[in-house]
Amino acid sequence: MAEEQDPEIEKEPAERTTQPDRDEDEFLPRRELLDQIDEAIEAEDGAALNALLEPMHAADIADIIERLHGAERRAFLQLYSGEIDGEILSEIDEAIRDEVVEMLPREVLAEAVREMDSDDVVDLLEDLDEPEREEILAALDDSDRAAVQQSLAYPEYSAGRLMQSEVVTAPEHWTVGESIDFLRAEDWLPEQFYHIILIDPRWHPVGYVTLGRLLASRREVALRDLVEDSFRTISAYAEEGDVAYAFNQYHLISAPVVDADDRLVGVITIDDAMSVLDEEHEEDILRLAGVGEDSAITDTVVETLRQRLPWLMVNLITAIVASLVIAIFEGTIQKVVALAVLMPIVASMGGNAGTQTLTVAVRALATKSLTGSNVWRVVRREAIVGVLNGLAFALVMGVVAWVWFDGVSLAAVIGIAMIVNLAIAALAGILIPLALEKAGADPALASGTFVTTVTDVVGFFAFLGLASAVLL
Amino acid sequence: MAEEQDPEIEKEPAERTTQPDRDEDEFLPRRELLDQIDEAIEAEDGAALNALLEPMHAADIADIIERLHGAERRAFLQLYSGEIDGEILSEIDEAIRDEVVEMLPREVLAEAVREMDSDDVVDLLEDLDEPEREEILAALDDSDRAAVQQSLAYPEYSAGRLMQSEVVTAPEHWTVGESIDFLRAEDWLPEQFYHIILIDPRWHPVGYVTLGRLLASRREVALRDLVEDSFRTISAYAEEGDVAYAFNQYHLISAPVVDADDRLVGVITIDDAMSVLDEEHEEDILRLAGVGEDSAITDTVVETLRQRLPWLMVNLITAIVASLVIAIFEGTIQKVVALAVLMPIVASMGGNAGTQTLTVAVRALATKSLTGSNVWRVVRREAIVGVLNGLAFALVMGVVAWVWFDGVSLAAVIGIAMIVNLAIAALAGILIPLALEKAGADPALASGTFVTTVTDVVGFFAFLGLASAVLL
Numbered sequence: 001m002a003e004e005q006d007p008e009i010e011k012e013p014a015e016r017t018t019q020p021d022r023d024e025d026e027f028l029p030r031r032e033l034l035d036q037i038d039e040a041i042e043a044e045d046g047a048a049l050n051a052l053l054e055p056m057h058a059a060d061i062a063d064i065i066e067r068l069h070g071a072e073r074r075a076f077l078q079l080y081s082g083e084i085d086g087e088i089l090s091e092i093d094e095a096i097r098d099e100v101v102e103m104l105p106r107e108v109l110a111e112a113v114r115e116m117d118s119d120d121v122v123d124l125l126e127d128l129d130e131p132e133r134e135e136i137l138a139a140l141d142d143s144d145r146a147a148v149q150q151s152l153a154y155p156e157y158s159a160g161r162l163m164q165s166e167v168v169t170a171p172e173h174w175t176v177g178e179s180i181d182f183l184r185a186e187d188w189l190p191e192q193f194y195h196i197i198l199i200d201p202r203w204h205p206v207g208y209v210t211l212g213r214l215l216a217s218r219r220e221v222a223l224r225d226l227v228e229d230s231f232r233t234i235s236a237y238a239e240e241g242d243v244a245y246a247f248n249q250y251h252l253i254s255a256p257v258v259d260a261d262d263r264l265v266g267v268i269t270i271d272d273a274m275s276v277l278d279e280e281h282e283e284d285i286l287r288l289a290g291v292g293e294d295s296a297i298t299d300t301v302v303e304t305l306r307q308r309l310p311w312l313m314v315n316l317i318t319a320i321v322a323s324l325v326i327a328i329f330e331g332t333i334q335k336v337v338a339l340a341v342l343m344p345i346v347a348s349m350g351g352n353a354g355t356q357t358l359t360v361a362v363r364a365l366a367t368k369s370l371t372g373s374n375v376w377r378v379v380r381r382e383a384i385v386g387v388l389n390g391l392a393f394a395l396v397m398g399v400v401a402w403v404w405f406d407g408v409s410l411a412a413v414i415g416i417a418m419i420v421n422l423a424i425a426a427l428a429g430i431l432i433p434l435a436l437e438k439a440g441a442d443p444a445l446a447s448g449t450f451v452t453t454v455t456d457v458v459g460f461f462a463f464l465g466l467a468s469a470v471l472l
Numbered sequence: 473m474a475e476e477q478d479p480e481i482e483k484e485p486a487e488r489t490t491q492p493d494r495d496e497d498e499f500l501p502r503r504e505l506l507d508q509i510d511e512a513i514e515a516e517d518g519a520a521l522n523a524l525l526e527p528m529h530a531a532d533i534a535d536i537i538e539r540l541h542g543a544e545r546r547a548f549l550q551l552y553s554g555e556i557d558g559e560i561l562s563e564i565d566e567a568i569r570d571e572v573v574e575m576l577p578r579e580v581l582a583e584a585v586r587e588m589d590s591d592d593v594v595d596l597l598e599d600l601d602e603p604e605r606e607e608i609l610a611a612l613d614d615s616d617r618a619a620v621q622q623s624l625a626y627p628e629y630s631a632g633r634l635m636q637s638e639v640v641t642a643p644e645h646w647t648v649g650e651s652i653d654f655l656r657a658e659d660w661l662p663e664q665f666y667h668i669i670l671i672d673p674r675w676h677p678v679g680y681v682t683l684g685r686l687l688a689s690r691r692e693v694a695l696r697d698l699v700e701d702s703f704r705t706i707s708a709y710a711e712e713g714d715v716a717y718a719f720n721q722y723h724l725i726s727a728p729v730v731d732a733d734d735r736l737v738g739v740i741t742i743d744d745a746m747s748v749l750d751e752e753h754e755e756d757i758l759r760l761a762g763v764g765e766d767s768a769i770t771d772t773v774v775e776t777l778r779q780r781l782p783w784l785m786v787n788l789i790t791a792i793v794a795s796l797v798i799a800i801f802e803g804t805i806q807k808v809v810a811l812a813v814l815m816p817i818v819a820s821m822g823g824n825a826g827t828q829t830l831t832v833a834v835r836a837l838a839t840k841s842l843t844g845s846n847v848w849r850v851v852r853r854e855a856i857v858g859v860l861n862g863l864a865f866a867l868v869m870g871v872v873a874w875v876w877f878d879g880v881s882l883a884a885v886i887g888i889a890m891i892v893n894l895a896i897a898a899l900a901g902i903l904i905p906l907a908l909e910k911a912g913a914d915p916a917l918a919s920g921t922f923v924t925t926v927t928d929v930v931g932f933f934a935f936l937g938l939a940s941a942v943l944l
Contacts (some may be wrong), residue, residue, distance in 0.1 A: 027710075027840070034845045059721045067846055077751035104817050168684075181690045191750070192725065194666060212640075212665050213684035216655045222907065230529075238499075246499045249531045250751055251743040253664065253725075261683070272724040274746045276624045278720055280837060281753035289831035290824060295834035297850055306858045308828050312821060312861060318870065319820040326813045331806070333812050340805045342797045344928070348791040349784060352762060356780050359761035363754060364769035368499070373506045374539055378769055385776045388783060424831065435841075 029060055041072060046079040053080070062091035065100065079104040080240035084108060088117030094127050095296060097281075101132060109140035117191065118147040119164040119272060126151065126161070150265065159243050160236035162276065163257040163266030166190040170223060172198040172206050177219030179209075179460060192269060194253045198223055205256040207231050210409050233258045236265055240276045245368060247273035252290045284366060287444040288359060290315065314449050322347070329464035332472060338405045339467050342414055345397065346463045350421035350455030353389055357382050357429025358451050365437055369386040371390045379430050386426025390419035409470050417463035421455060513544060514646055518551040525552070534563035537572065538770050549575040558587030566599050567775075569766060573604060582611035589663065590619040591636040591744060597624065598633070599825035622737065631715050632708035632867050634748065635729040635738030638662040642695060644670040644678050649691030651681075664741060666725045670695055675735045677728040679703050692903060705730045708737055712748045717840060719745035756838060759916040762787065762832060763934045786921050792846060794819070801936035804944060814886055817869065818935045822893035822927030826863055829854050829901025830923050834916045837909055851902050858898025862891035881942050889935035893927060900926040 007241075040048040049121065053061055065088075068076050073096075077084075081104050081111035087110050092100055101109060112138050113121055121140070125133050125148065137145050148166035154160025168189065170179045179196055183189065195208040207227030217226060234243055234255050246252060247270050257266045284292045292307030299307065326343070327335070333339050361378075370378060394415035402411035428451045433443035481747055505524065512520040518591075537560075540548050545568075549556075553576050561584050564572055571582060573596075585593055585608050593612070597605050597620065609617050619637035626632025640661065642651045651668055655661065667680040679699030689698060701797045706715055706727050718724060719742050729738040764779030771779065798805070798815070805812050836842035842850060866887035872882035900923045905915035 027714050027721070028843060031844055057719065057722055064843070067841075068797075069849075136846075163770070180687055183684075184690060188687065189684060191689055192682070194725070210664070211687055212655075215652055215683055215689070216658065216661055218656060242499050248743075248746055249499070250529055251531075251744070270742050270746065271725070273580060274720055274742065275747065278749060280751075281750075281757070285757050285831060285835060288757070289760070289827050290861070291828045291831055295832050297832060297841045297846070299853075301853055301860070304853065305860060307826070307866065308857070309861065312824060312865065313868075315824045316817070316821060316865060319817040320872065322820075323813050323817055326816070330809045330813065334809045337802045337806045339811075340801065340809075340815075341795050342817060343812075344798070344932075345788070345791040345795055347816065348794075348924075348928075349788060352784060352787045355761050356763045356783070359757060359763055360767050360769060364756060369535070369539075371500060372503055374769070377541070381771075381773055381776065384773050385780070388773070388777060389781065392610070392781065393788060395782065396785075416664060447847050452820075452834045460816075462636065 004064035006376060017093050028065075029056065034064070038072075041068075041076050041079065044075065044079060047412070049076075049079050050083060051084070055253070058087035059091045061088050062093070066093050066096060066296075067149075069298075069300065073099070074103070081105060082108055084112060086112040086120065089113075089124065090116055090120035092443045093296065093298075095294060097124065098129075101128060109136070109158060113139055114141070114144070117164045117166060118144060118151060118266075119162060121148050122151040122161055126156070147266075154236050157240045158236060158258050159234050159238040159268060160265070162240050162243060162272055163236070163268045164190065165266045167197060167256070167267045168195075168266065169197045169199045169205075171266065172200055172224060174198075174223050175219065176214055176217045176221045176226070178225065179223060180219070191265075192271075194269070195228075195263065196223070196265070197256050199264055205233055205258065205264045209255065210253075218353065219318055233262070234268060236260075241280050241366075243268060244273045244277040244280060246278060280366065283442075284444045287442065287446075288362060288448055290446075302433055311449075314446070318449055318453040319457070321453060321459055324465065325457050325460040329460075329468055332464060332468045336410070336471050338401075338407070338410060338469060339464060342401060342410075343403075343460055343463050344395075344415065346417050346421055347456045347459040349393055349418065350425040351452045353386065353422050354425035354429040354451040354455045355448060357386075357426050358433060358447050361433045362447065363429050365433060365443050370434075375434065379427075379434075380428045382426040382460060383423065386423040387419065389426070393422065394418040407471075410467070413464060413466045413470055417459065417466055420462040421459040424458045425451070427454045476624060476787060478544065480490040499538075501528065501605055502643050506536070511944050513540075513551065514743070516547065516551060521548075522555060525555070525676075530557070530559035531563045532736075535566070536903050538565050538568060538768075541770075545571070546575070549647050553577060554580055556584060558584040558592065561585075561596065562588055562592035565768065565770075567594065567766060567771075569599055570601075574601060579793050581608065584613055586613070586616070589636045590616060590623060590738075591634060592818075593620050594623040598628070615897050618739075623797075626708050630708060631710040631712060631713045631729050631740060632707050632737070633711050634715060634744055635708070635740045636662065637738045638665075639669060639728070639739045641671045641677075641736065641738065644672055644696060646670075646695050647691065648686055648689045648693045648695065648698070651686065651695060654689070660883050663799055664743075664836075666741070667700075667739075668695070669728050669736065669739070670699065671736055672740060674819070677705055677730065677736045680728070697808045706740060707733070707734075713752050713838075715740060715751060716745045716749040720749060752838065756834060756913075756916045757916075759914065760834060760920055762918075762920055783921075786918070790921055790925040790928070797932040801940055804936060804940045808882070808939060810873075810879070810882060812871060814869075814877075814882075815932055815935050818886065818889050818893055819928045819931035821865055821890065822897040822931040823924045825858065825894050826897035826901040826923040826927045827920060829858075829898050830905060830919050832910045833905045834919065835904050835906060842906075847906065851899075851906075854902045855895065858895040859891065861898070862894035865894065866890040879943075882939070886935060887939045889931065890936055892934040893931040895943055896930045921923070 040052060065076060075098060084104060125136060151161055153386060168187050195210055197205050198207045200206050208231050209223050209226045210228060213226045230250060232255060234257050236257050236259050251271060254267050256264050256268045257268055259265045286293050286295055295307045322425035361370060397418055398411040398415035401414045432450045433447045436443045436447060510522050512524060522568050539549060548574060556576060598607060623633055667682055670679045676811050680703050681698045682696050682700060685698045703720060704727060706729050708729050708731050724742060726739050726741045728738055731737045758765050758767055762783035767779045799913050835844060869890055870883040870887035873886045874880060904922045905919045908915045908919060
């Protein structure tokens with residue numbers, strides 16, 4: 001039902017949106033609230049803490065726990081551990097879940113995992129050590145334990161790990177009335193479900209009916225007549241990134257997961273697919289920047305160093321390689337010191353152009369829009385763009401160098417070096433991630449380092465080499 | 473219902489997952505199919521084309537249209553335009569939607585938009601020129617047109633633009649039975665809906681009931697007794713990025729949207745929130761790489777140049793600024809040419825370390841995990857990490873320089889320059905995005921250029937300046 005348009009509305013948005021103010025963010029807990037929580041922790045006032053957290057969403061409580069450090073976090077857990085339930089536990093970041101689990105009283109932990117859906121228990125167990133795993137499995141009742149163990153038998157990052165085994169099914173020959181009666185009689189149903197999955201006698205899913213259509217149909221209608229076109233099953237072995245892609249591409253809300261024999265083993269819902277999409281993006285962006293994929297803003301100094309030092313070390317090695325190229329031309333530089341002034345420009349432009357191409361290529365691979373069917377077209381386009389970029393900046397830098405150092409040959413040298421380096425940058429930017437993908441590696445990982453190594457080496461070599469030949 | 477665990481399962485995943493093969497990707501149309509489609513287009517065989525596309529999902533057909541270029545795309549549209557419906561139209565990327573809309577026969581276009589949910593019509597209209605807008609609005613029936621115009625009255629990228637006005641509501645005093653009877657009697661319901669929103673007489677949403685709970689409850693139960701804890705409304709003026717955050721954070725499936733007077737004006741569903749999350753990530757990653765945010769792998773050469781040249785131009789200017797710093801020390805370089813060899817290493821390490829910090833900071837701002845309450849802690853951590861990184865690489869590079877050029881003073885100079893530059897890199901990496909955010913700009917935009925400018929200038933200045941003082 002649509003409301004009439006209110007003419008007053010049009011004025012307000014401008015005011016509200018041109019003055020964004022983080023402190024007023026409606027989706028964040030208010031600052032004073034966070035201060036009060038800090039005070040309660042400091043005063044070791046468990047009652048006050050409970051009262052403050054009581055109205056909060058589990059996800060926000062988990063965020064608060066993540067943001068605390070060291071002694072503060074331990075103090076918080078000491079005060080609050082009795083209240084931590086399955087919902088909060090499944091929202092807590094993997095990086096600190098260990099610590100939280102260890103601090104929980106055993107009966108609180110057992111109660112928490114019993115509340116959780118099987119996919120959340122699987123997610124929790126993946127990161128824990130063997131003794132804690134066993135303890136949690138022991139706390140589950142038999143059918144839940146079997147479901148969790150079944151999930152854990154699938155590979156990491158597969159649909160099998162992501163699915164929950166709690167599914168709502170109906171035999172394919174049922175009517176609307178029969179299913180409603182069945183649902184009303186069930187004393188247990190999943191927290192969230194959006195479809196009833198129709199199965200044949202061999203437990204193969206054959207279609208699904210949305211709850212909306214079920215509700216809107218008369219009791220005598222056959223479920224078979226209500227199934228959705230969008231029905232598709234997901235293999236339990238599919239990679240979770242592909243699952244997220246499918247949800248986003250086909251606007252799925254939930255999808256049945258099947259084993260190697262096409263039998264129904266679980267269901268994946270869109271909220272889990274959305275989390276995966278979010279994580280995959282995060283990984284891509286962190287990897288492209290040469291930061292360990294587990295980096296978080298709440299890391300300690302030591303954790304941060306562990307995520308960053310290795311990549312800086314790799315960068316140092318590639319920088320030294322580039323310097324070795326410069327060292328070849330020491331003599332030339334001594335004679336024409338302007339080369340030392342200009343050479344970082346050639347390298348920098350190559351590095352930037354290569355990173356541009358690389359990023360677009362990595363994203364296109366992740367979103368499946370760069371595939372076998374268009375790869376050569378894209379490579380050709382990048383090569384053309386590289387040459388055209390090169391021509392444009394050859395012109396600009398040629399003029400700059402000419403004016404600055406009053407040398408036509410120097411201008412020509414930097415111009416040609418620019419064309420060579422930007423063309424190579426474009427090719428490296430597209431071919432390196434393609435090669436990594438072909439080799440089964442993540443194209444985002446280390447691509448950046450490879451690409452800038454190529455552009456530094458080619459840039460210095462082309463510029464200084466040409467200069468040696470032309471200027472001396 | 474959980475199946476028994478099948479011991480055979482464990483072997484298969486290893487085989488399947490260690491040999492990823494893009495051509496077998498179960499979520500992509502098969503390569504032969506794409507080849508057949510190309511052939512049908514070339515042969516101008518409309519019937520064959522229709523037959524090939526008939527079983528395909530609208531989103532995949534849209535992808536095929538996006539991947540075609542120039543004359544091919546026109547040929548495709550000529551053959552297929554009669555079949556393009558609302559679903560395909562709403563899946564087509566904004567960048568080429570214009571072109572498709574222009575080629576559609578007017579009655580096909582009118583029919584397509586009449587099928588679309590109001591949010592998809594809004595999304596379509598946003599990118600079109602005035603005459604086409606008017607034409608499409610005219611094709612809608614009165615109540616749909618009013619709904620679309622209401623949405624368009626909200627600011628771009630707001631929840632009001634994202635919502636669909638098709639909502640399913642019930643008065644707060646209804647029972648399960650009354651709502652089921654109402655739904656069965658309605659001759660029109662949204663394609664997808666997951667909740668019934670309870671409203672008071674003044675049209676304020678007061679809670680919602682999931683369809684699952686509705687179905688599982690007896691007819692006489694009051695809706696009021698079934699409402700979900702997770703209920704929260706979204707202001708029509710909220711930014712779409714914040715909406716996506718809220719869906720991901722709170723595992724929302726759909727959320728009612730309210731106007732400034734808290735009256736219900738529409739509903740946002742998770743699939744739209746997921747698309748927004750995807751787009752926001754994409755923008756961040758492209759902006760961090762200095763590529764225009766509309767970059768796509770299907771762009772033409774000209775479009776690609778338009779996305780990339782401006783950023784390369786900005787980079788050129790900053791590279792020239794860095795070169796000006798080097799030029800100050802020309803005399804020093806001429807005397808100690810080793811400086812020219814080593815100086816790119818200092819700059820490169822600074823650039824990389826700064827980019828690491830920057831990326832983590834930009835992501836933390838986007839996910840609301842870097843806020844007023846922890847900003848100083850994070851800045852302090854980054855500063856400490858910067859100094860420690862600096863000490864580590866001062867040691868490594870000191871040794872390298874000492875061995876390479878046999879000079880203790882040179883080793884000391886590069887060591888100190890490394891510490892200074894990595895510390896400044898860390899501060900620039902965190903403070904620049906914070907400042908941009910504070911100023912109301914997107915922290916991802918141009919941050920990278922600012923940070924590398926700082927690290928280049930500081931790196932060259934510290935290294936060459938120290939060298940001039942110590943070595944000469």
